[in-house]
Amino acid sequence: MSIDVEVSVVTGVQLRALREVAVRLDEQGLHAESGTILGVVDAVARKRAGVSTGEAAYVLGVTQQTVRNWVRAGVLAGWCDATGHFLVAPDALALARTMRGVLAETHRTEVSEGEIDLEIAAVRAERRRRSVAAR
C-alpha cells in the first residue's frame, strides 16, 4: 500500500528549475511527463501562496470554521489542498490587512455609541444649514 506524505516545502528557485525542466521535456515531445511535473509544480506553488484558515480568520475577525464554511461554499476565494487543508487566496485578504494595519498603528479616543450618533447628527445638521444658506 502506498502512502502519500507531504514533503518539506521546496524553494522558489527549485520550483523555477523544475518548470524549466518541464518546458524542455515538452519541447522534446514528452508531453505527459512535462504535464506531470507542471502539475506538481503548480500544486506546490499554490500551497505556498495560500493563507491558512487560522490566519484568514484572524484577518477577517471570524472563526476558522466560518472561513472553512465560506471557502467550501465559494463565498470566500480559496481551495482545499491535497491534504484536506483549506487555504484562502491572499488577494482576498489584502485590503482587510491594510485596514487592520492602519487601525493598529492609530490611537483612537474612546467614544460611546450614543456620542457617535450625536456627532453624525451634528454633521448632517450642519450640512443642512450650509445647504439652506447657499440657496
Added chain:
Amino acid sequence: MLAHTVPVAVLDTSILVRAWQSAVDRPNIALILMLGAGAVYDSCTSPAIIEETKEVLARPRFGARPEDVNRWLDGFIRASRQVFPQLSPGGNPGAVRGDADDFPVLETAYAAYVTTSEHHPVIAYAQATGGLYLVSENTTDFIPGRNVHGFRFIRAVDFHRFLLNRTA
C-alpha cells in the same frame, strides 16, 4: 451569469464610524463587516458616504488625524464598487422616518439601483435575486426590514449573522 447569489451591501456612515472605533484585537461587528468588504460580499459605496464619514471623524470628539482616516478608508474604497449619486430620487421612499435628502446612504442606494447591468453586472444580478442590503445602526430614521430602491435596511448584527450563515 454568476454561479451563486452575491449579496451587495452599502455600509452607512454609522457603520464606518463604529468600525473606526473598534479594538483591533477584538474587532466589533462594524469592523468585521468592513474587513469582509469585497471578500465575502460585494460592497458598494460612494463619495457621499466616504466624505460624510471623514467629516464625522474630523470632529474634535474623535481626535482622529485626517491622514490616518484617509489611509484607512482608502482600503475600504478599493475593496468596494463605487457609484456616484447624481440624481436624488425625491420624496420619501416610505421606509425612512426623516428627510430622505439627509442620508448619503439613500443616494448611494438609488445610484446603485439605476446603475445599468453593463457597468455593474453584480449589482444588477443582486437586484434580480433580492440580495441588496443597506446596513445602518440608525434605527431612528430607517426602518429595519423595509425596502428602498430594492435595498433592504438591516442592522449590522443581522447582516453579520446573515454572512456567517452563508452557504452559497
